[in-house]
Amino acid sequence: MRDRLIARLSTHPAVTNIDIGLLDPPEAGVIGVRIHVRGKPDDLSVPAEIDGIPVGIVRGDYRLQ
Amino acid sequence: MNDDRLRAARARLLVRRLAPMFLYNPAYRVNVVDFGIPIRAGSTDERPTIRFHVPRKLSRAQLERAGIEAAPRQIGEFVTDVIEGAYVPHVWGWWHPPKPPVSGPRARHDPMRGGISVSVARDFSAGALGGLVRDRATGELMILSNWHVLAAERWVSAGLPICQPGRLDGGTPHDVVATMTRHAMRQKIDAAVAALTGDRPLINEQLNIGPVSGVALPRLGMRVTKSGRTTGVTEGIITGVEGQARLWYGSMQRAIEHVVTIVPAPGKREVSAGGDSGSWWLDAETRAAVGLHFAGSDNPEQALAIEMLSVLDALNVDIVTERPTVTARRRPEAVVRETWPAVEREMLATLETLAR
Numbered sequence: 001m002r003d004r005l006i007a008r009l010s011t012h013p014a015v016t017n018i019d020i021g022l023l024d025p026p027e028a029g030v031i032g033v034r035i036h037v038r039g040k041p042d043d044l045s046v047p048a049e050i051d052g053i054p055v056g057i058v059r060g061d062y063r064l065q
Numbered sequence: 066m067n068d069d070r071l072r073a074a075r076a077r078l079l080v081r082r083l084a085p086m087f088l089y090n091p092a093y094r095v096n097v098v099d100f101g102i103p104i105r106a107g108s109t110d111e112r113p114t115i116r117f118h119v120p121r122k123l124s125r126a127q128l129e130r131a132g133i134e135a136a137p138r139q140i141g142e143f144v145t146d147v148i149e150g151a152y153v154p155h156v157w158g159w160w161h162p163p164k165p166p167v168s169g170p171r172a173r174h175d176p177m178r179g180g181i182s183v184s185v186a187r188d189f190s191a192g193a194l195g196g197l198v199r200d201r202a203t204g205e206l207m208i209l210s211n212w213h214v215l216a217a218e219r220w221v222s223a224g225l226p227i228c229q230p231g232r233l234d235g236g237t238p239h240d241v242v243a244t245m246t247r248h249a250m251r252q253k254i255d256a257a258v259a260a261l262t263g264d265r266p267l268i269n270e271q272l273n274i275g276p277v278s279g280v281a282l283p284r285l286g287m288r289v290t291k292s293g294r295t296t297g298v299t300e301g302i303i304t305g306v307e308g309q310a311r312l313w314y315g316s317m318q319r320a321i322e323h324v325v326t327i328v329p330a331p332g333k334r335e336v337s338a339g340g341d342s343g344s345w346w347l348d349a350e351t352r353a354a355v356g357l358h359f360a361g362s363d364n365p366e367q368a369l370a371i372e373m374l375s376v377l378d379a380l381n382v383d384i385v386t387e388r389p390t391v392t393a394r395r396r397p398e399a400v401v402r403e404t405w406p407a408v409e410r411e412m413l414a415t416l417e418t419l420a421r
């Protein structure tokens with residue numbers, strides 16, 4: 001499912017990373033597919049879940065260090 | 066074409082022809098020859114002309130006493146101008162590089178260990194020396210860090226000299242400790258290895274942490290620690306795995322795979338900063354390496370690393386877990402000295418290109 005989302009979203013200029021991880025809030029311990037985005041893109045629509053797996057948006061504007 | 070443009074074209078042609086005669090003749094002490102607005106006191110002619118930039122304007126008598134030739138007052142149709150200008154390159158510390166501190170990650174280390182400053186010898190940059198690995202095919206001992214720390218250019222060839230400390234931290238020609246061997250950017254992994262020259266040993270130890278025990282897969286919720294060139298030892302928690310990220314490398318975006326996301330451990334504010342690239346994230350309990358740090362964000366504070374197992378497989382190397390005291394081969398320092406003029410030539414060529 002992560003690969004399907006990558007194929008769909010990886011060209012979106014605001015998407016910086018797509019991974020499997022703890023959705024917000026991390027204390028809840030819910031694991032799903034996360035879309036890391038730069039800023040607050042208006043045109044990015046992501047379903048709440050795909051095939052029963054939750055999908056979430058997290059903030060992440062990454063630079064080489 | 067109007068008169069002014071024709072005049073400017075003739076002047077430019079003259080400047081190109083004349084400049085070498087004045088710049089490379091020590092009798093003139095000229096820094097720059099150009100075509101520009103004259104700076105003459107009381108002159109009514111403000112049309113651009115040929116100008117000679119000199120460190121200090123002197124009278125004819127002073128010039129004669131100092132044995133310096135005066136620049137010609139007229140060249141063809143142009144009444145020349147002499148202006149003051151003493152210029153130095155604004156490259157970071159080329160002529161007066163910073164002195165490395167006596168201790169800490171930015172210092173010169175002998176023996177070397179993970180988490181200390183390193184860079185390509187020709188670049189004024191600094192990243193982290195990740196740690197010690199061994200080539201699975203040849204058994205050669207190598208430094209493992211990021212591609213953007215040990216190479217940084219797509220067309221870079223093997224043999225690029227690597228300094229410890231990095232040039233930004235005061236590395237000099239005498240600090241070349243390795244040469245870049247290969248990288249894994251084609252496999253979408255920002256990692257590279259550099260073979261040790263043998264001038265300084267590299268031991269299996271992360272600065273202020275201890276030796277690396279092996280390699281492990283990152284797990285969600287795993288507590289990790291790293292020793293980096295900028296932020297030193299920090300602790301974090303893995304919150305994401307199996308990532309595919311897209312980052313800017315200069316003017317080009319690249320996809321990086323097998324990405325691990327790390328947030329600060331509870332009660333900590335910082336995980337990483339610029340200059341930490343190349344450091345190894347270790348399982349805080351077992352000290353097994355789980356990731357190669359390469360990027361991060363400030364808001365929110367997060368670090369990105371690449372799964373260490375994927376890095377090692379892509380580069381065909383293994384982490385050295387014993388603590389060797391001497392590196393595999395010894396390279397005469399003369400060889401290092403011989404490589405340095407090539408580095409300097411390349412830097413000069415880059416500067417000339419920029420100046421153009």
